[in-house]
Amino acid sequence: MDKDKRLRFDTMSIHGGKEDEKNPKNALNPPIFQTSTFVFNDTEHVKKVFSFESSDYVYTRGNNPTLRLFENRMSVLEEGKAGVAFASGMAAISSVLFSLLKPGDNVIINKTLYGSSYNVATQLLPKYEVNYKAVNLCKLKELEQAIDENTKVIYFETPANPSLSIIDIEHISKIAKACNIKVVVDNTFATPYFQRPLVLGADVVVHSATKYISGHGDVVAGVAVSKDEEYIHKLKFDYMCEFGGVMSPFNGWLLLRGLKTLGVRMREHERNAIKLAHYLLEHKKVRQVYYPGLEGFDGYDIAKKQMDGFGAIISFEVEGRLSDAKKVVNNVKLAQLAVSLGDCETLIELPAAMTHLGYPRDKLAEFGLTESMIRISVGLENIEDIIEDLDNALSLI
Ligand SMILES: Cc1ncc(COP(=O)(O)O)c(C=O)c1O
Structure with missing residues (x-):
């Protein structure tokens, strides 16, 4: 496939993000690399992989070919540059928030959020001296009043769960960019088929892939995508890999199957x-x-x-x-x-x-x-x- 040609969504959801032209043994579908570890040829190979000179694999908690294909495909569909697969939507959301915030920072959240996301912002983050302000992000005046010099992240869902309220991603991203604030959007309800927040200016998109991405109620999974490859590298190796919220290769394979439709x-x-x-x-x-x-x-x-x-x-x-x-x-x-x-x-x-x-x-x-x-x-x-x-x-x- 011509890597530079942007095919249409339904085509990309079936073919997007492939690194190799062909699957092993000419199989139509990618295999499930159901392995915890990967074998090196020799210590020279070890050196190259550990220094990221080679993109070969070390251990599934860091990376795995089935998961990499899922990450690449999600990244293509969201029009990002790279993605990280997580064990659940909440693993993705909490890792992204922890990766972007440090003690003394503020996060602004929309008042209507999925219950566990609300709990992370209002119960967990304050234990690490990250404060939150819950505002109605449909009212941009409220946002402008809430921003202070410690605000580092604006986090919301649009449509929001369960009020379905709609938040203007482009407008919020413009305000945020001017103040050096990161915008994180939970795109679970819309999916990249109906909405691509990164194109509208958001910095990170998160999903409960448990929902439409899987589509069949048989997986719990999450993913984060960004245009910033350096950030995604940090999110993967400093947070996903260290917190350990890794997706299983089998679930990655089920999600690739779900994405096709x-x-x-x-x-x-x-x-x-x-x-x-x-x-x-x-x-x-x-x-x-x-x-x-x-x-x-x-x-x-x-x-x-x-x-x-x-x-x-x-x-x-x-x-x-x-x-x-x-x-x-x-x-x-x-x-x-x-x-x-x-x-x-x-x-x-x-x-x-x-x-x-x-x-x-x-x-x-x-x-x-x-x-x-x-x-x-x-x-x-x-x-x-x-x-x-x-x-x-x-x-x-
Ligand atoms: C909008 C939204 N975000 C995140 C989550 C959490 O995802 P998960 O259950 O995959 O951890 C949910 C779960 O219902 C959700 O509805």
């Missing part, structure tokens, strides 16, 4: 989500629908500008109380009551009681969620069946 899946996920969002919007027992693809949604214009599609996560509020929301999630039959998202199966949950249980109860509204908010990850089933399933559950309240 990322574009196909995202198109279908989104098609289903748009239909479901409109159904919910019309339903008299539904009070509010949060989905960036709805024209009346707050972040619609920014989503249209910075994304190629709106994704397939919807949150909504039903009329009534928490007991009514519970009735809905307890009475769906096809949609599965579970945390996680991005799988073929439609998953439904109550974020305040599940994925975001760590949020202070008295601050839920401030953080963009309520006890009764329902989040749904729209799957790949026939959407008419999912609508009938929800219709039945909603008829009980």
